[in-house]
Amino acid sequence: DGGITQSPKYLFRKEGQNVTLSCEQNLNHDAMYWYRQDPGQGLRLIYYSQIVNDFQKGDIAEGYSVSREKKESFPLTVTSAQKNPTAFYLCASRGGGDEQFFGPGTRLTVL
Amino acid sequence: QKEVEQNSGPLSVPEGAIASLNCTYSDRGSQSFFWYRQYSGKSPELIMFIYSNGDKEDGRFTAQLNKASQYVSLLIRDSQPSDSATYLCAVTRYSSASKIIFGSGTRLSIRP
Numbered sequence: 001d002g003g004i005t006q007s008p009k010y011l012f013r014k015e016g017q018n019v020t021l022s023c024e025q026n027l028n029h030d031a032m033y034w035y036r037q038d039p040g041q042g043l044r045l046i047y048y049s050q051i052v053n054d055f056q057k058g059d060i061a062e063g064y065s066v067s068r069e070k071k072e073s074f075p076l077t078v079t080s081a082q083k084n085p086t087a088f089y090l091c092a093s094r095g096g097g098d099e100q101f102f103g104p105g106t107r108l109t110v111l
Numbered sequence: 112q113k114e115v116e117q118n119s120g121p122l123s124v125p126e127g128a129i130a131s132l133n134c135t136y137s138d139r140g141s142q143s144f145f146w147y148r149q150y151s152g153k154s155p156e157l158i159m160f161i162y163s164n165g166d167k168e169d170g171r172f173t174a175q176l177n178k179a180s181q182y183v184s185l186l187i188r189d190s191q192p193s194d195s196a197t198y199l200c201a202v203t204r205y206s207s208a209s210k211i212i213f214g215s216g217t218r219l220s221i222r223p
Contacts, residue, residue, distance in 0.1 A: 031209055040119070042199060042213035043155070050209055058210075090154055098143040098203055100211055102154040 003027070004103035006091050011108045013078065013085060021076045021106045023091030029101075031094040032074035036060060036087045043090060049074055078108065086110045112137055115202050115214035123220045130187040132217050134200030137181070144176055144183045145201040145211065155199055159185060190221045 004025045013019045023032065031050045035043040045058030049068040063082025068074050078085045088107050092100040116135045124130040132146075143162055147155035159174040161167045161183065167174045173186040183202075187194055197216040204210050 035213075040215065042115070042215040044213075045210060048210065094209065097160075098209075098211070099145065099157055099160055101157060105154045 004091060004093055004101060006103040006106050008106060011106055013108060013110050016080045018077055018079050021089055023074045023103060024072055025093045026072060027093055027095060029093035029095045033092040033100060034066065034076045035090045035092065037090060038087050046076065114138060114212045115200055117200050117214040117217045119215060120218040121220050122217055123222055124190050126190060126192060126221055126223050128190055130190045130194065130219055132185040132198050132219065134183045134214055135181055136202045138202065138204055139181060141202045141204065143203040146174060146185045147199040147201060149197045149199055149216065192221050192223060195219060195221045
């Protein structure tokens with residue numbers, strides 16, 4: 001059963017804490033993406049990776065970091081430098097075309 | 112000017128009618144255009160994509176693209192209550208086909 005999984009579904013962060021969001025895909029897609037969605041707004045690109053061991057900053061990369069050590073995995077770390085991290089985080093992947101497909105998302109809340 | 116603009120709505124349409132959702136974009140070189148449906152609290156789901164001028168039909172959905180006017184629309188025929196959701200228009204950037212820019216979405220409500 002092919003798809004994209006994200007975990008956890010809900011995550012709570014204390015001030016000054018780093019947290020890591022997981023994204024895994026078994027679609028054999030080369031490209032993977034991380035977006036942030038705030039209430040009533042569209043998606044904003046944080047980081048993307050078109051191939052293993054390579055990634056680029058998106059429009060709002062400050063306070064975030066990523067790695068791409070395996071084709072299937074693209075974890076996102078929200079660091080303490082991200083001052084307003086409460087949001088819905090979405091991971092997506094892309095195969096041969098331009099279409100992107102999304103995982104179920106992680107809702108992060110700062111306590 | 113936003114790169115992708117949509118009316119935030121809500122757009123209220125009676126059940127069985129045609130819902131028309133509109134989107135304009137600023138990058139004249141954009142190549143690919145997408146419509147995603149997002150239910151409240153869920154992730155976006157791709158429902159249509161279109162690359163060429165004209166209409167593309169898939170079941171009750173029709174995507175329309177006019178590159179000269181930088182305009183893309185989505186028509187939903189025979190609207191059902193299950194169509195109530197936020198619809199996101201998305202467009203690739205000419206400078207990087209691997210990146211998609213999203214509009215903020217139009218909230219559609221189908222009233223019984």
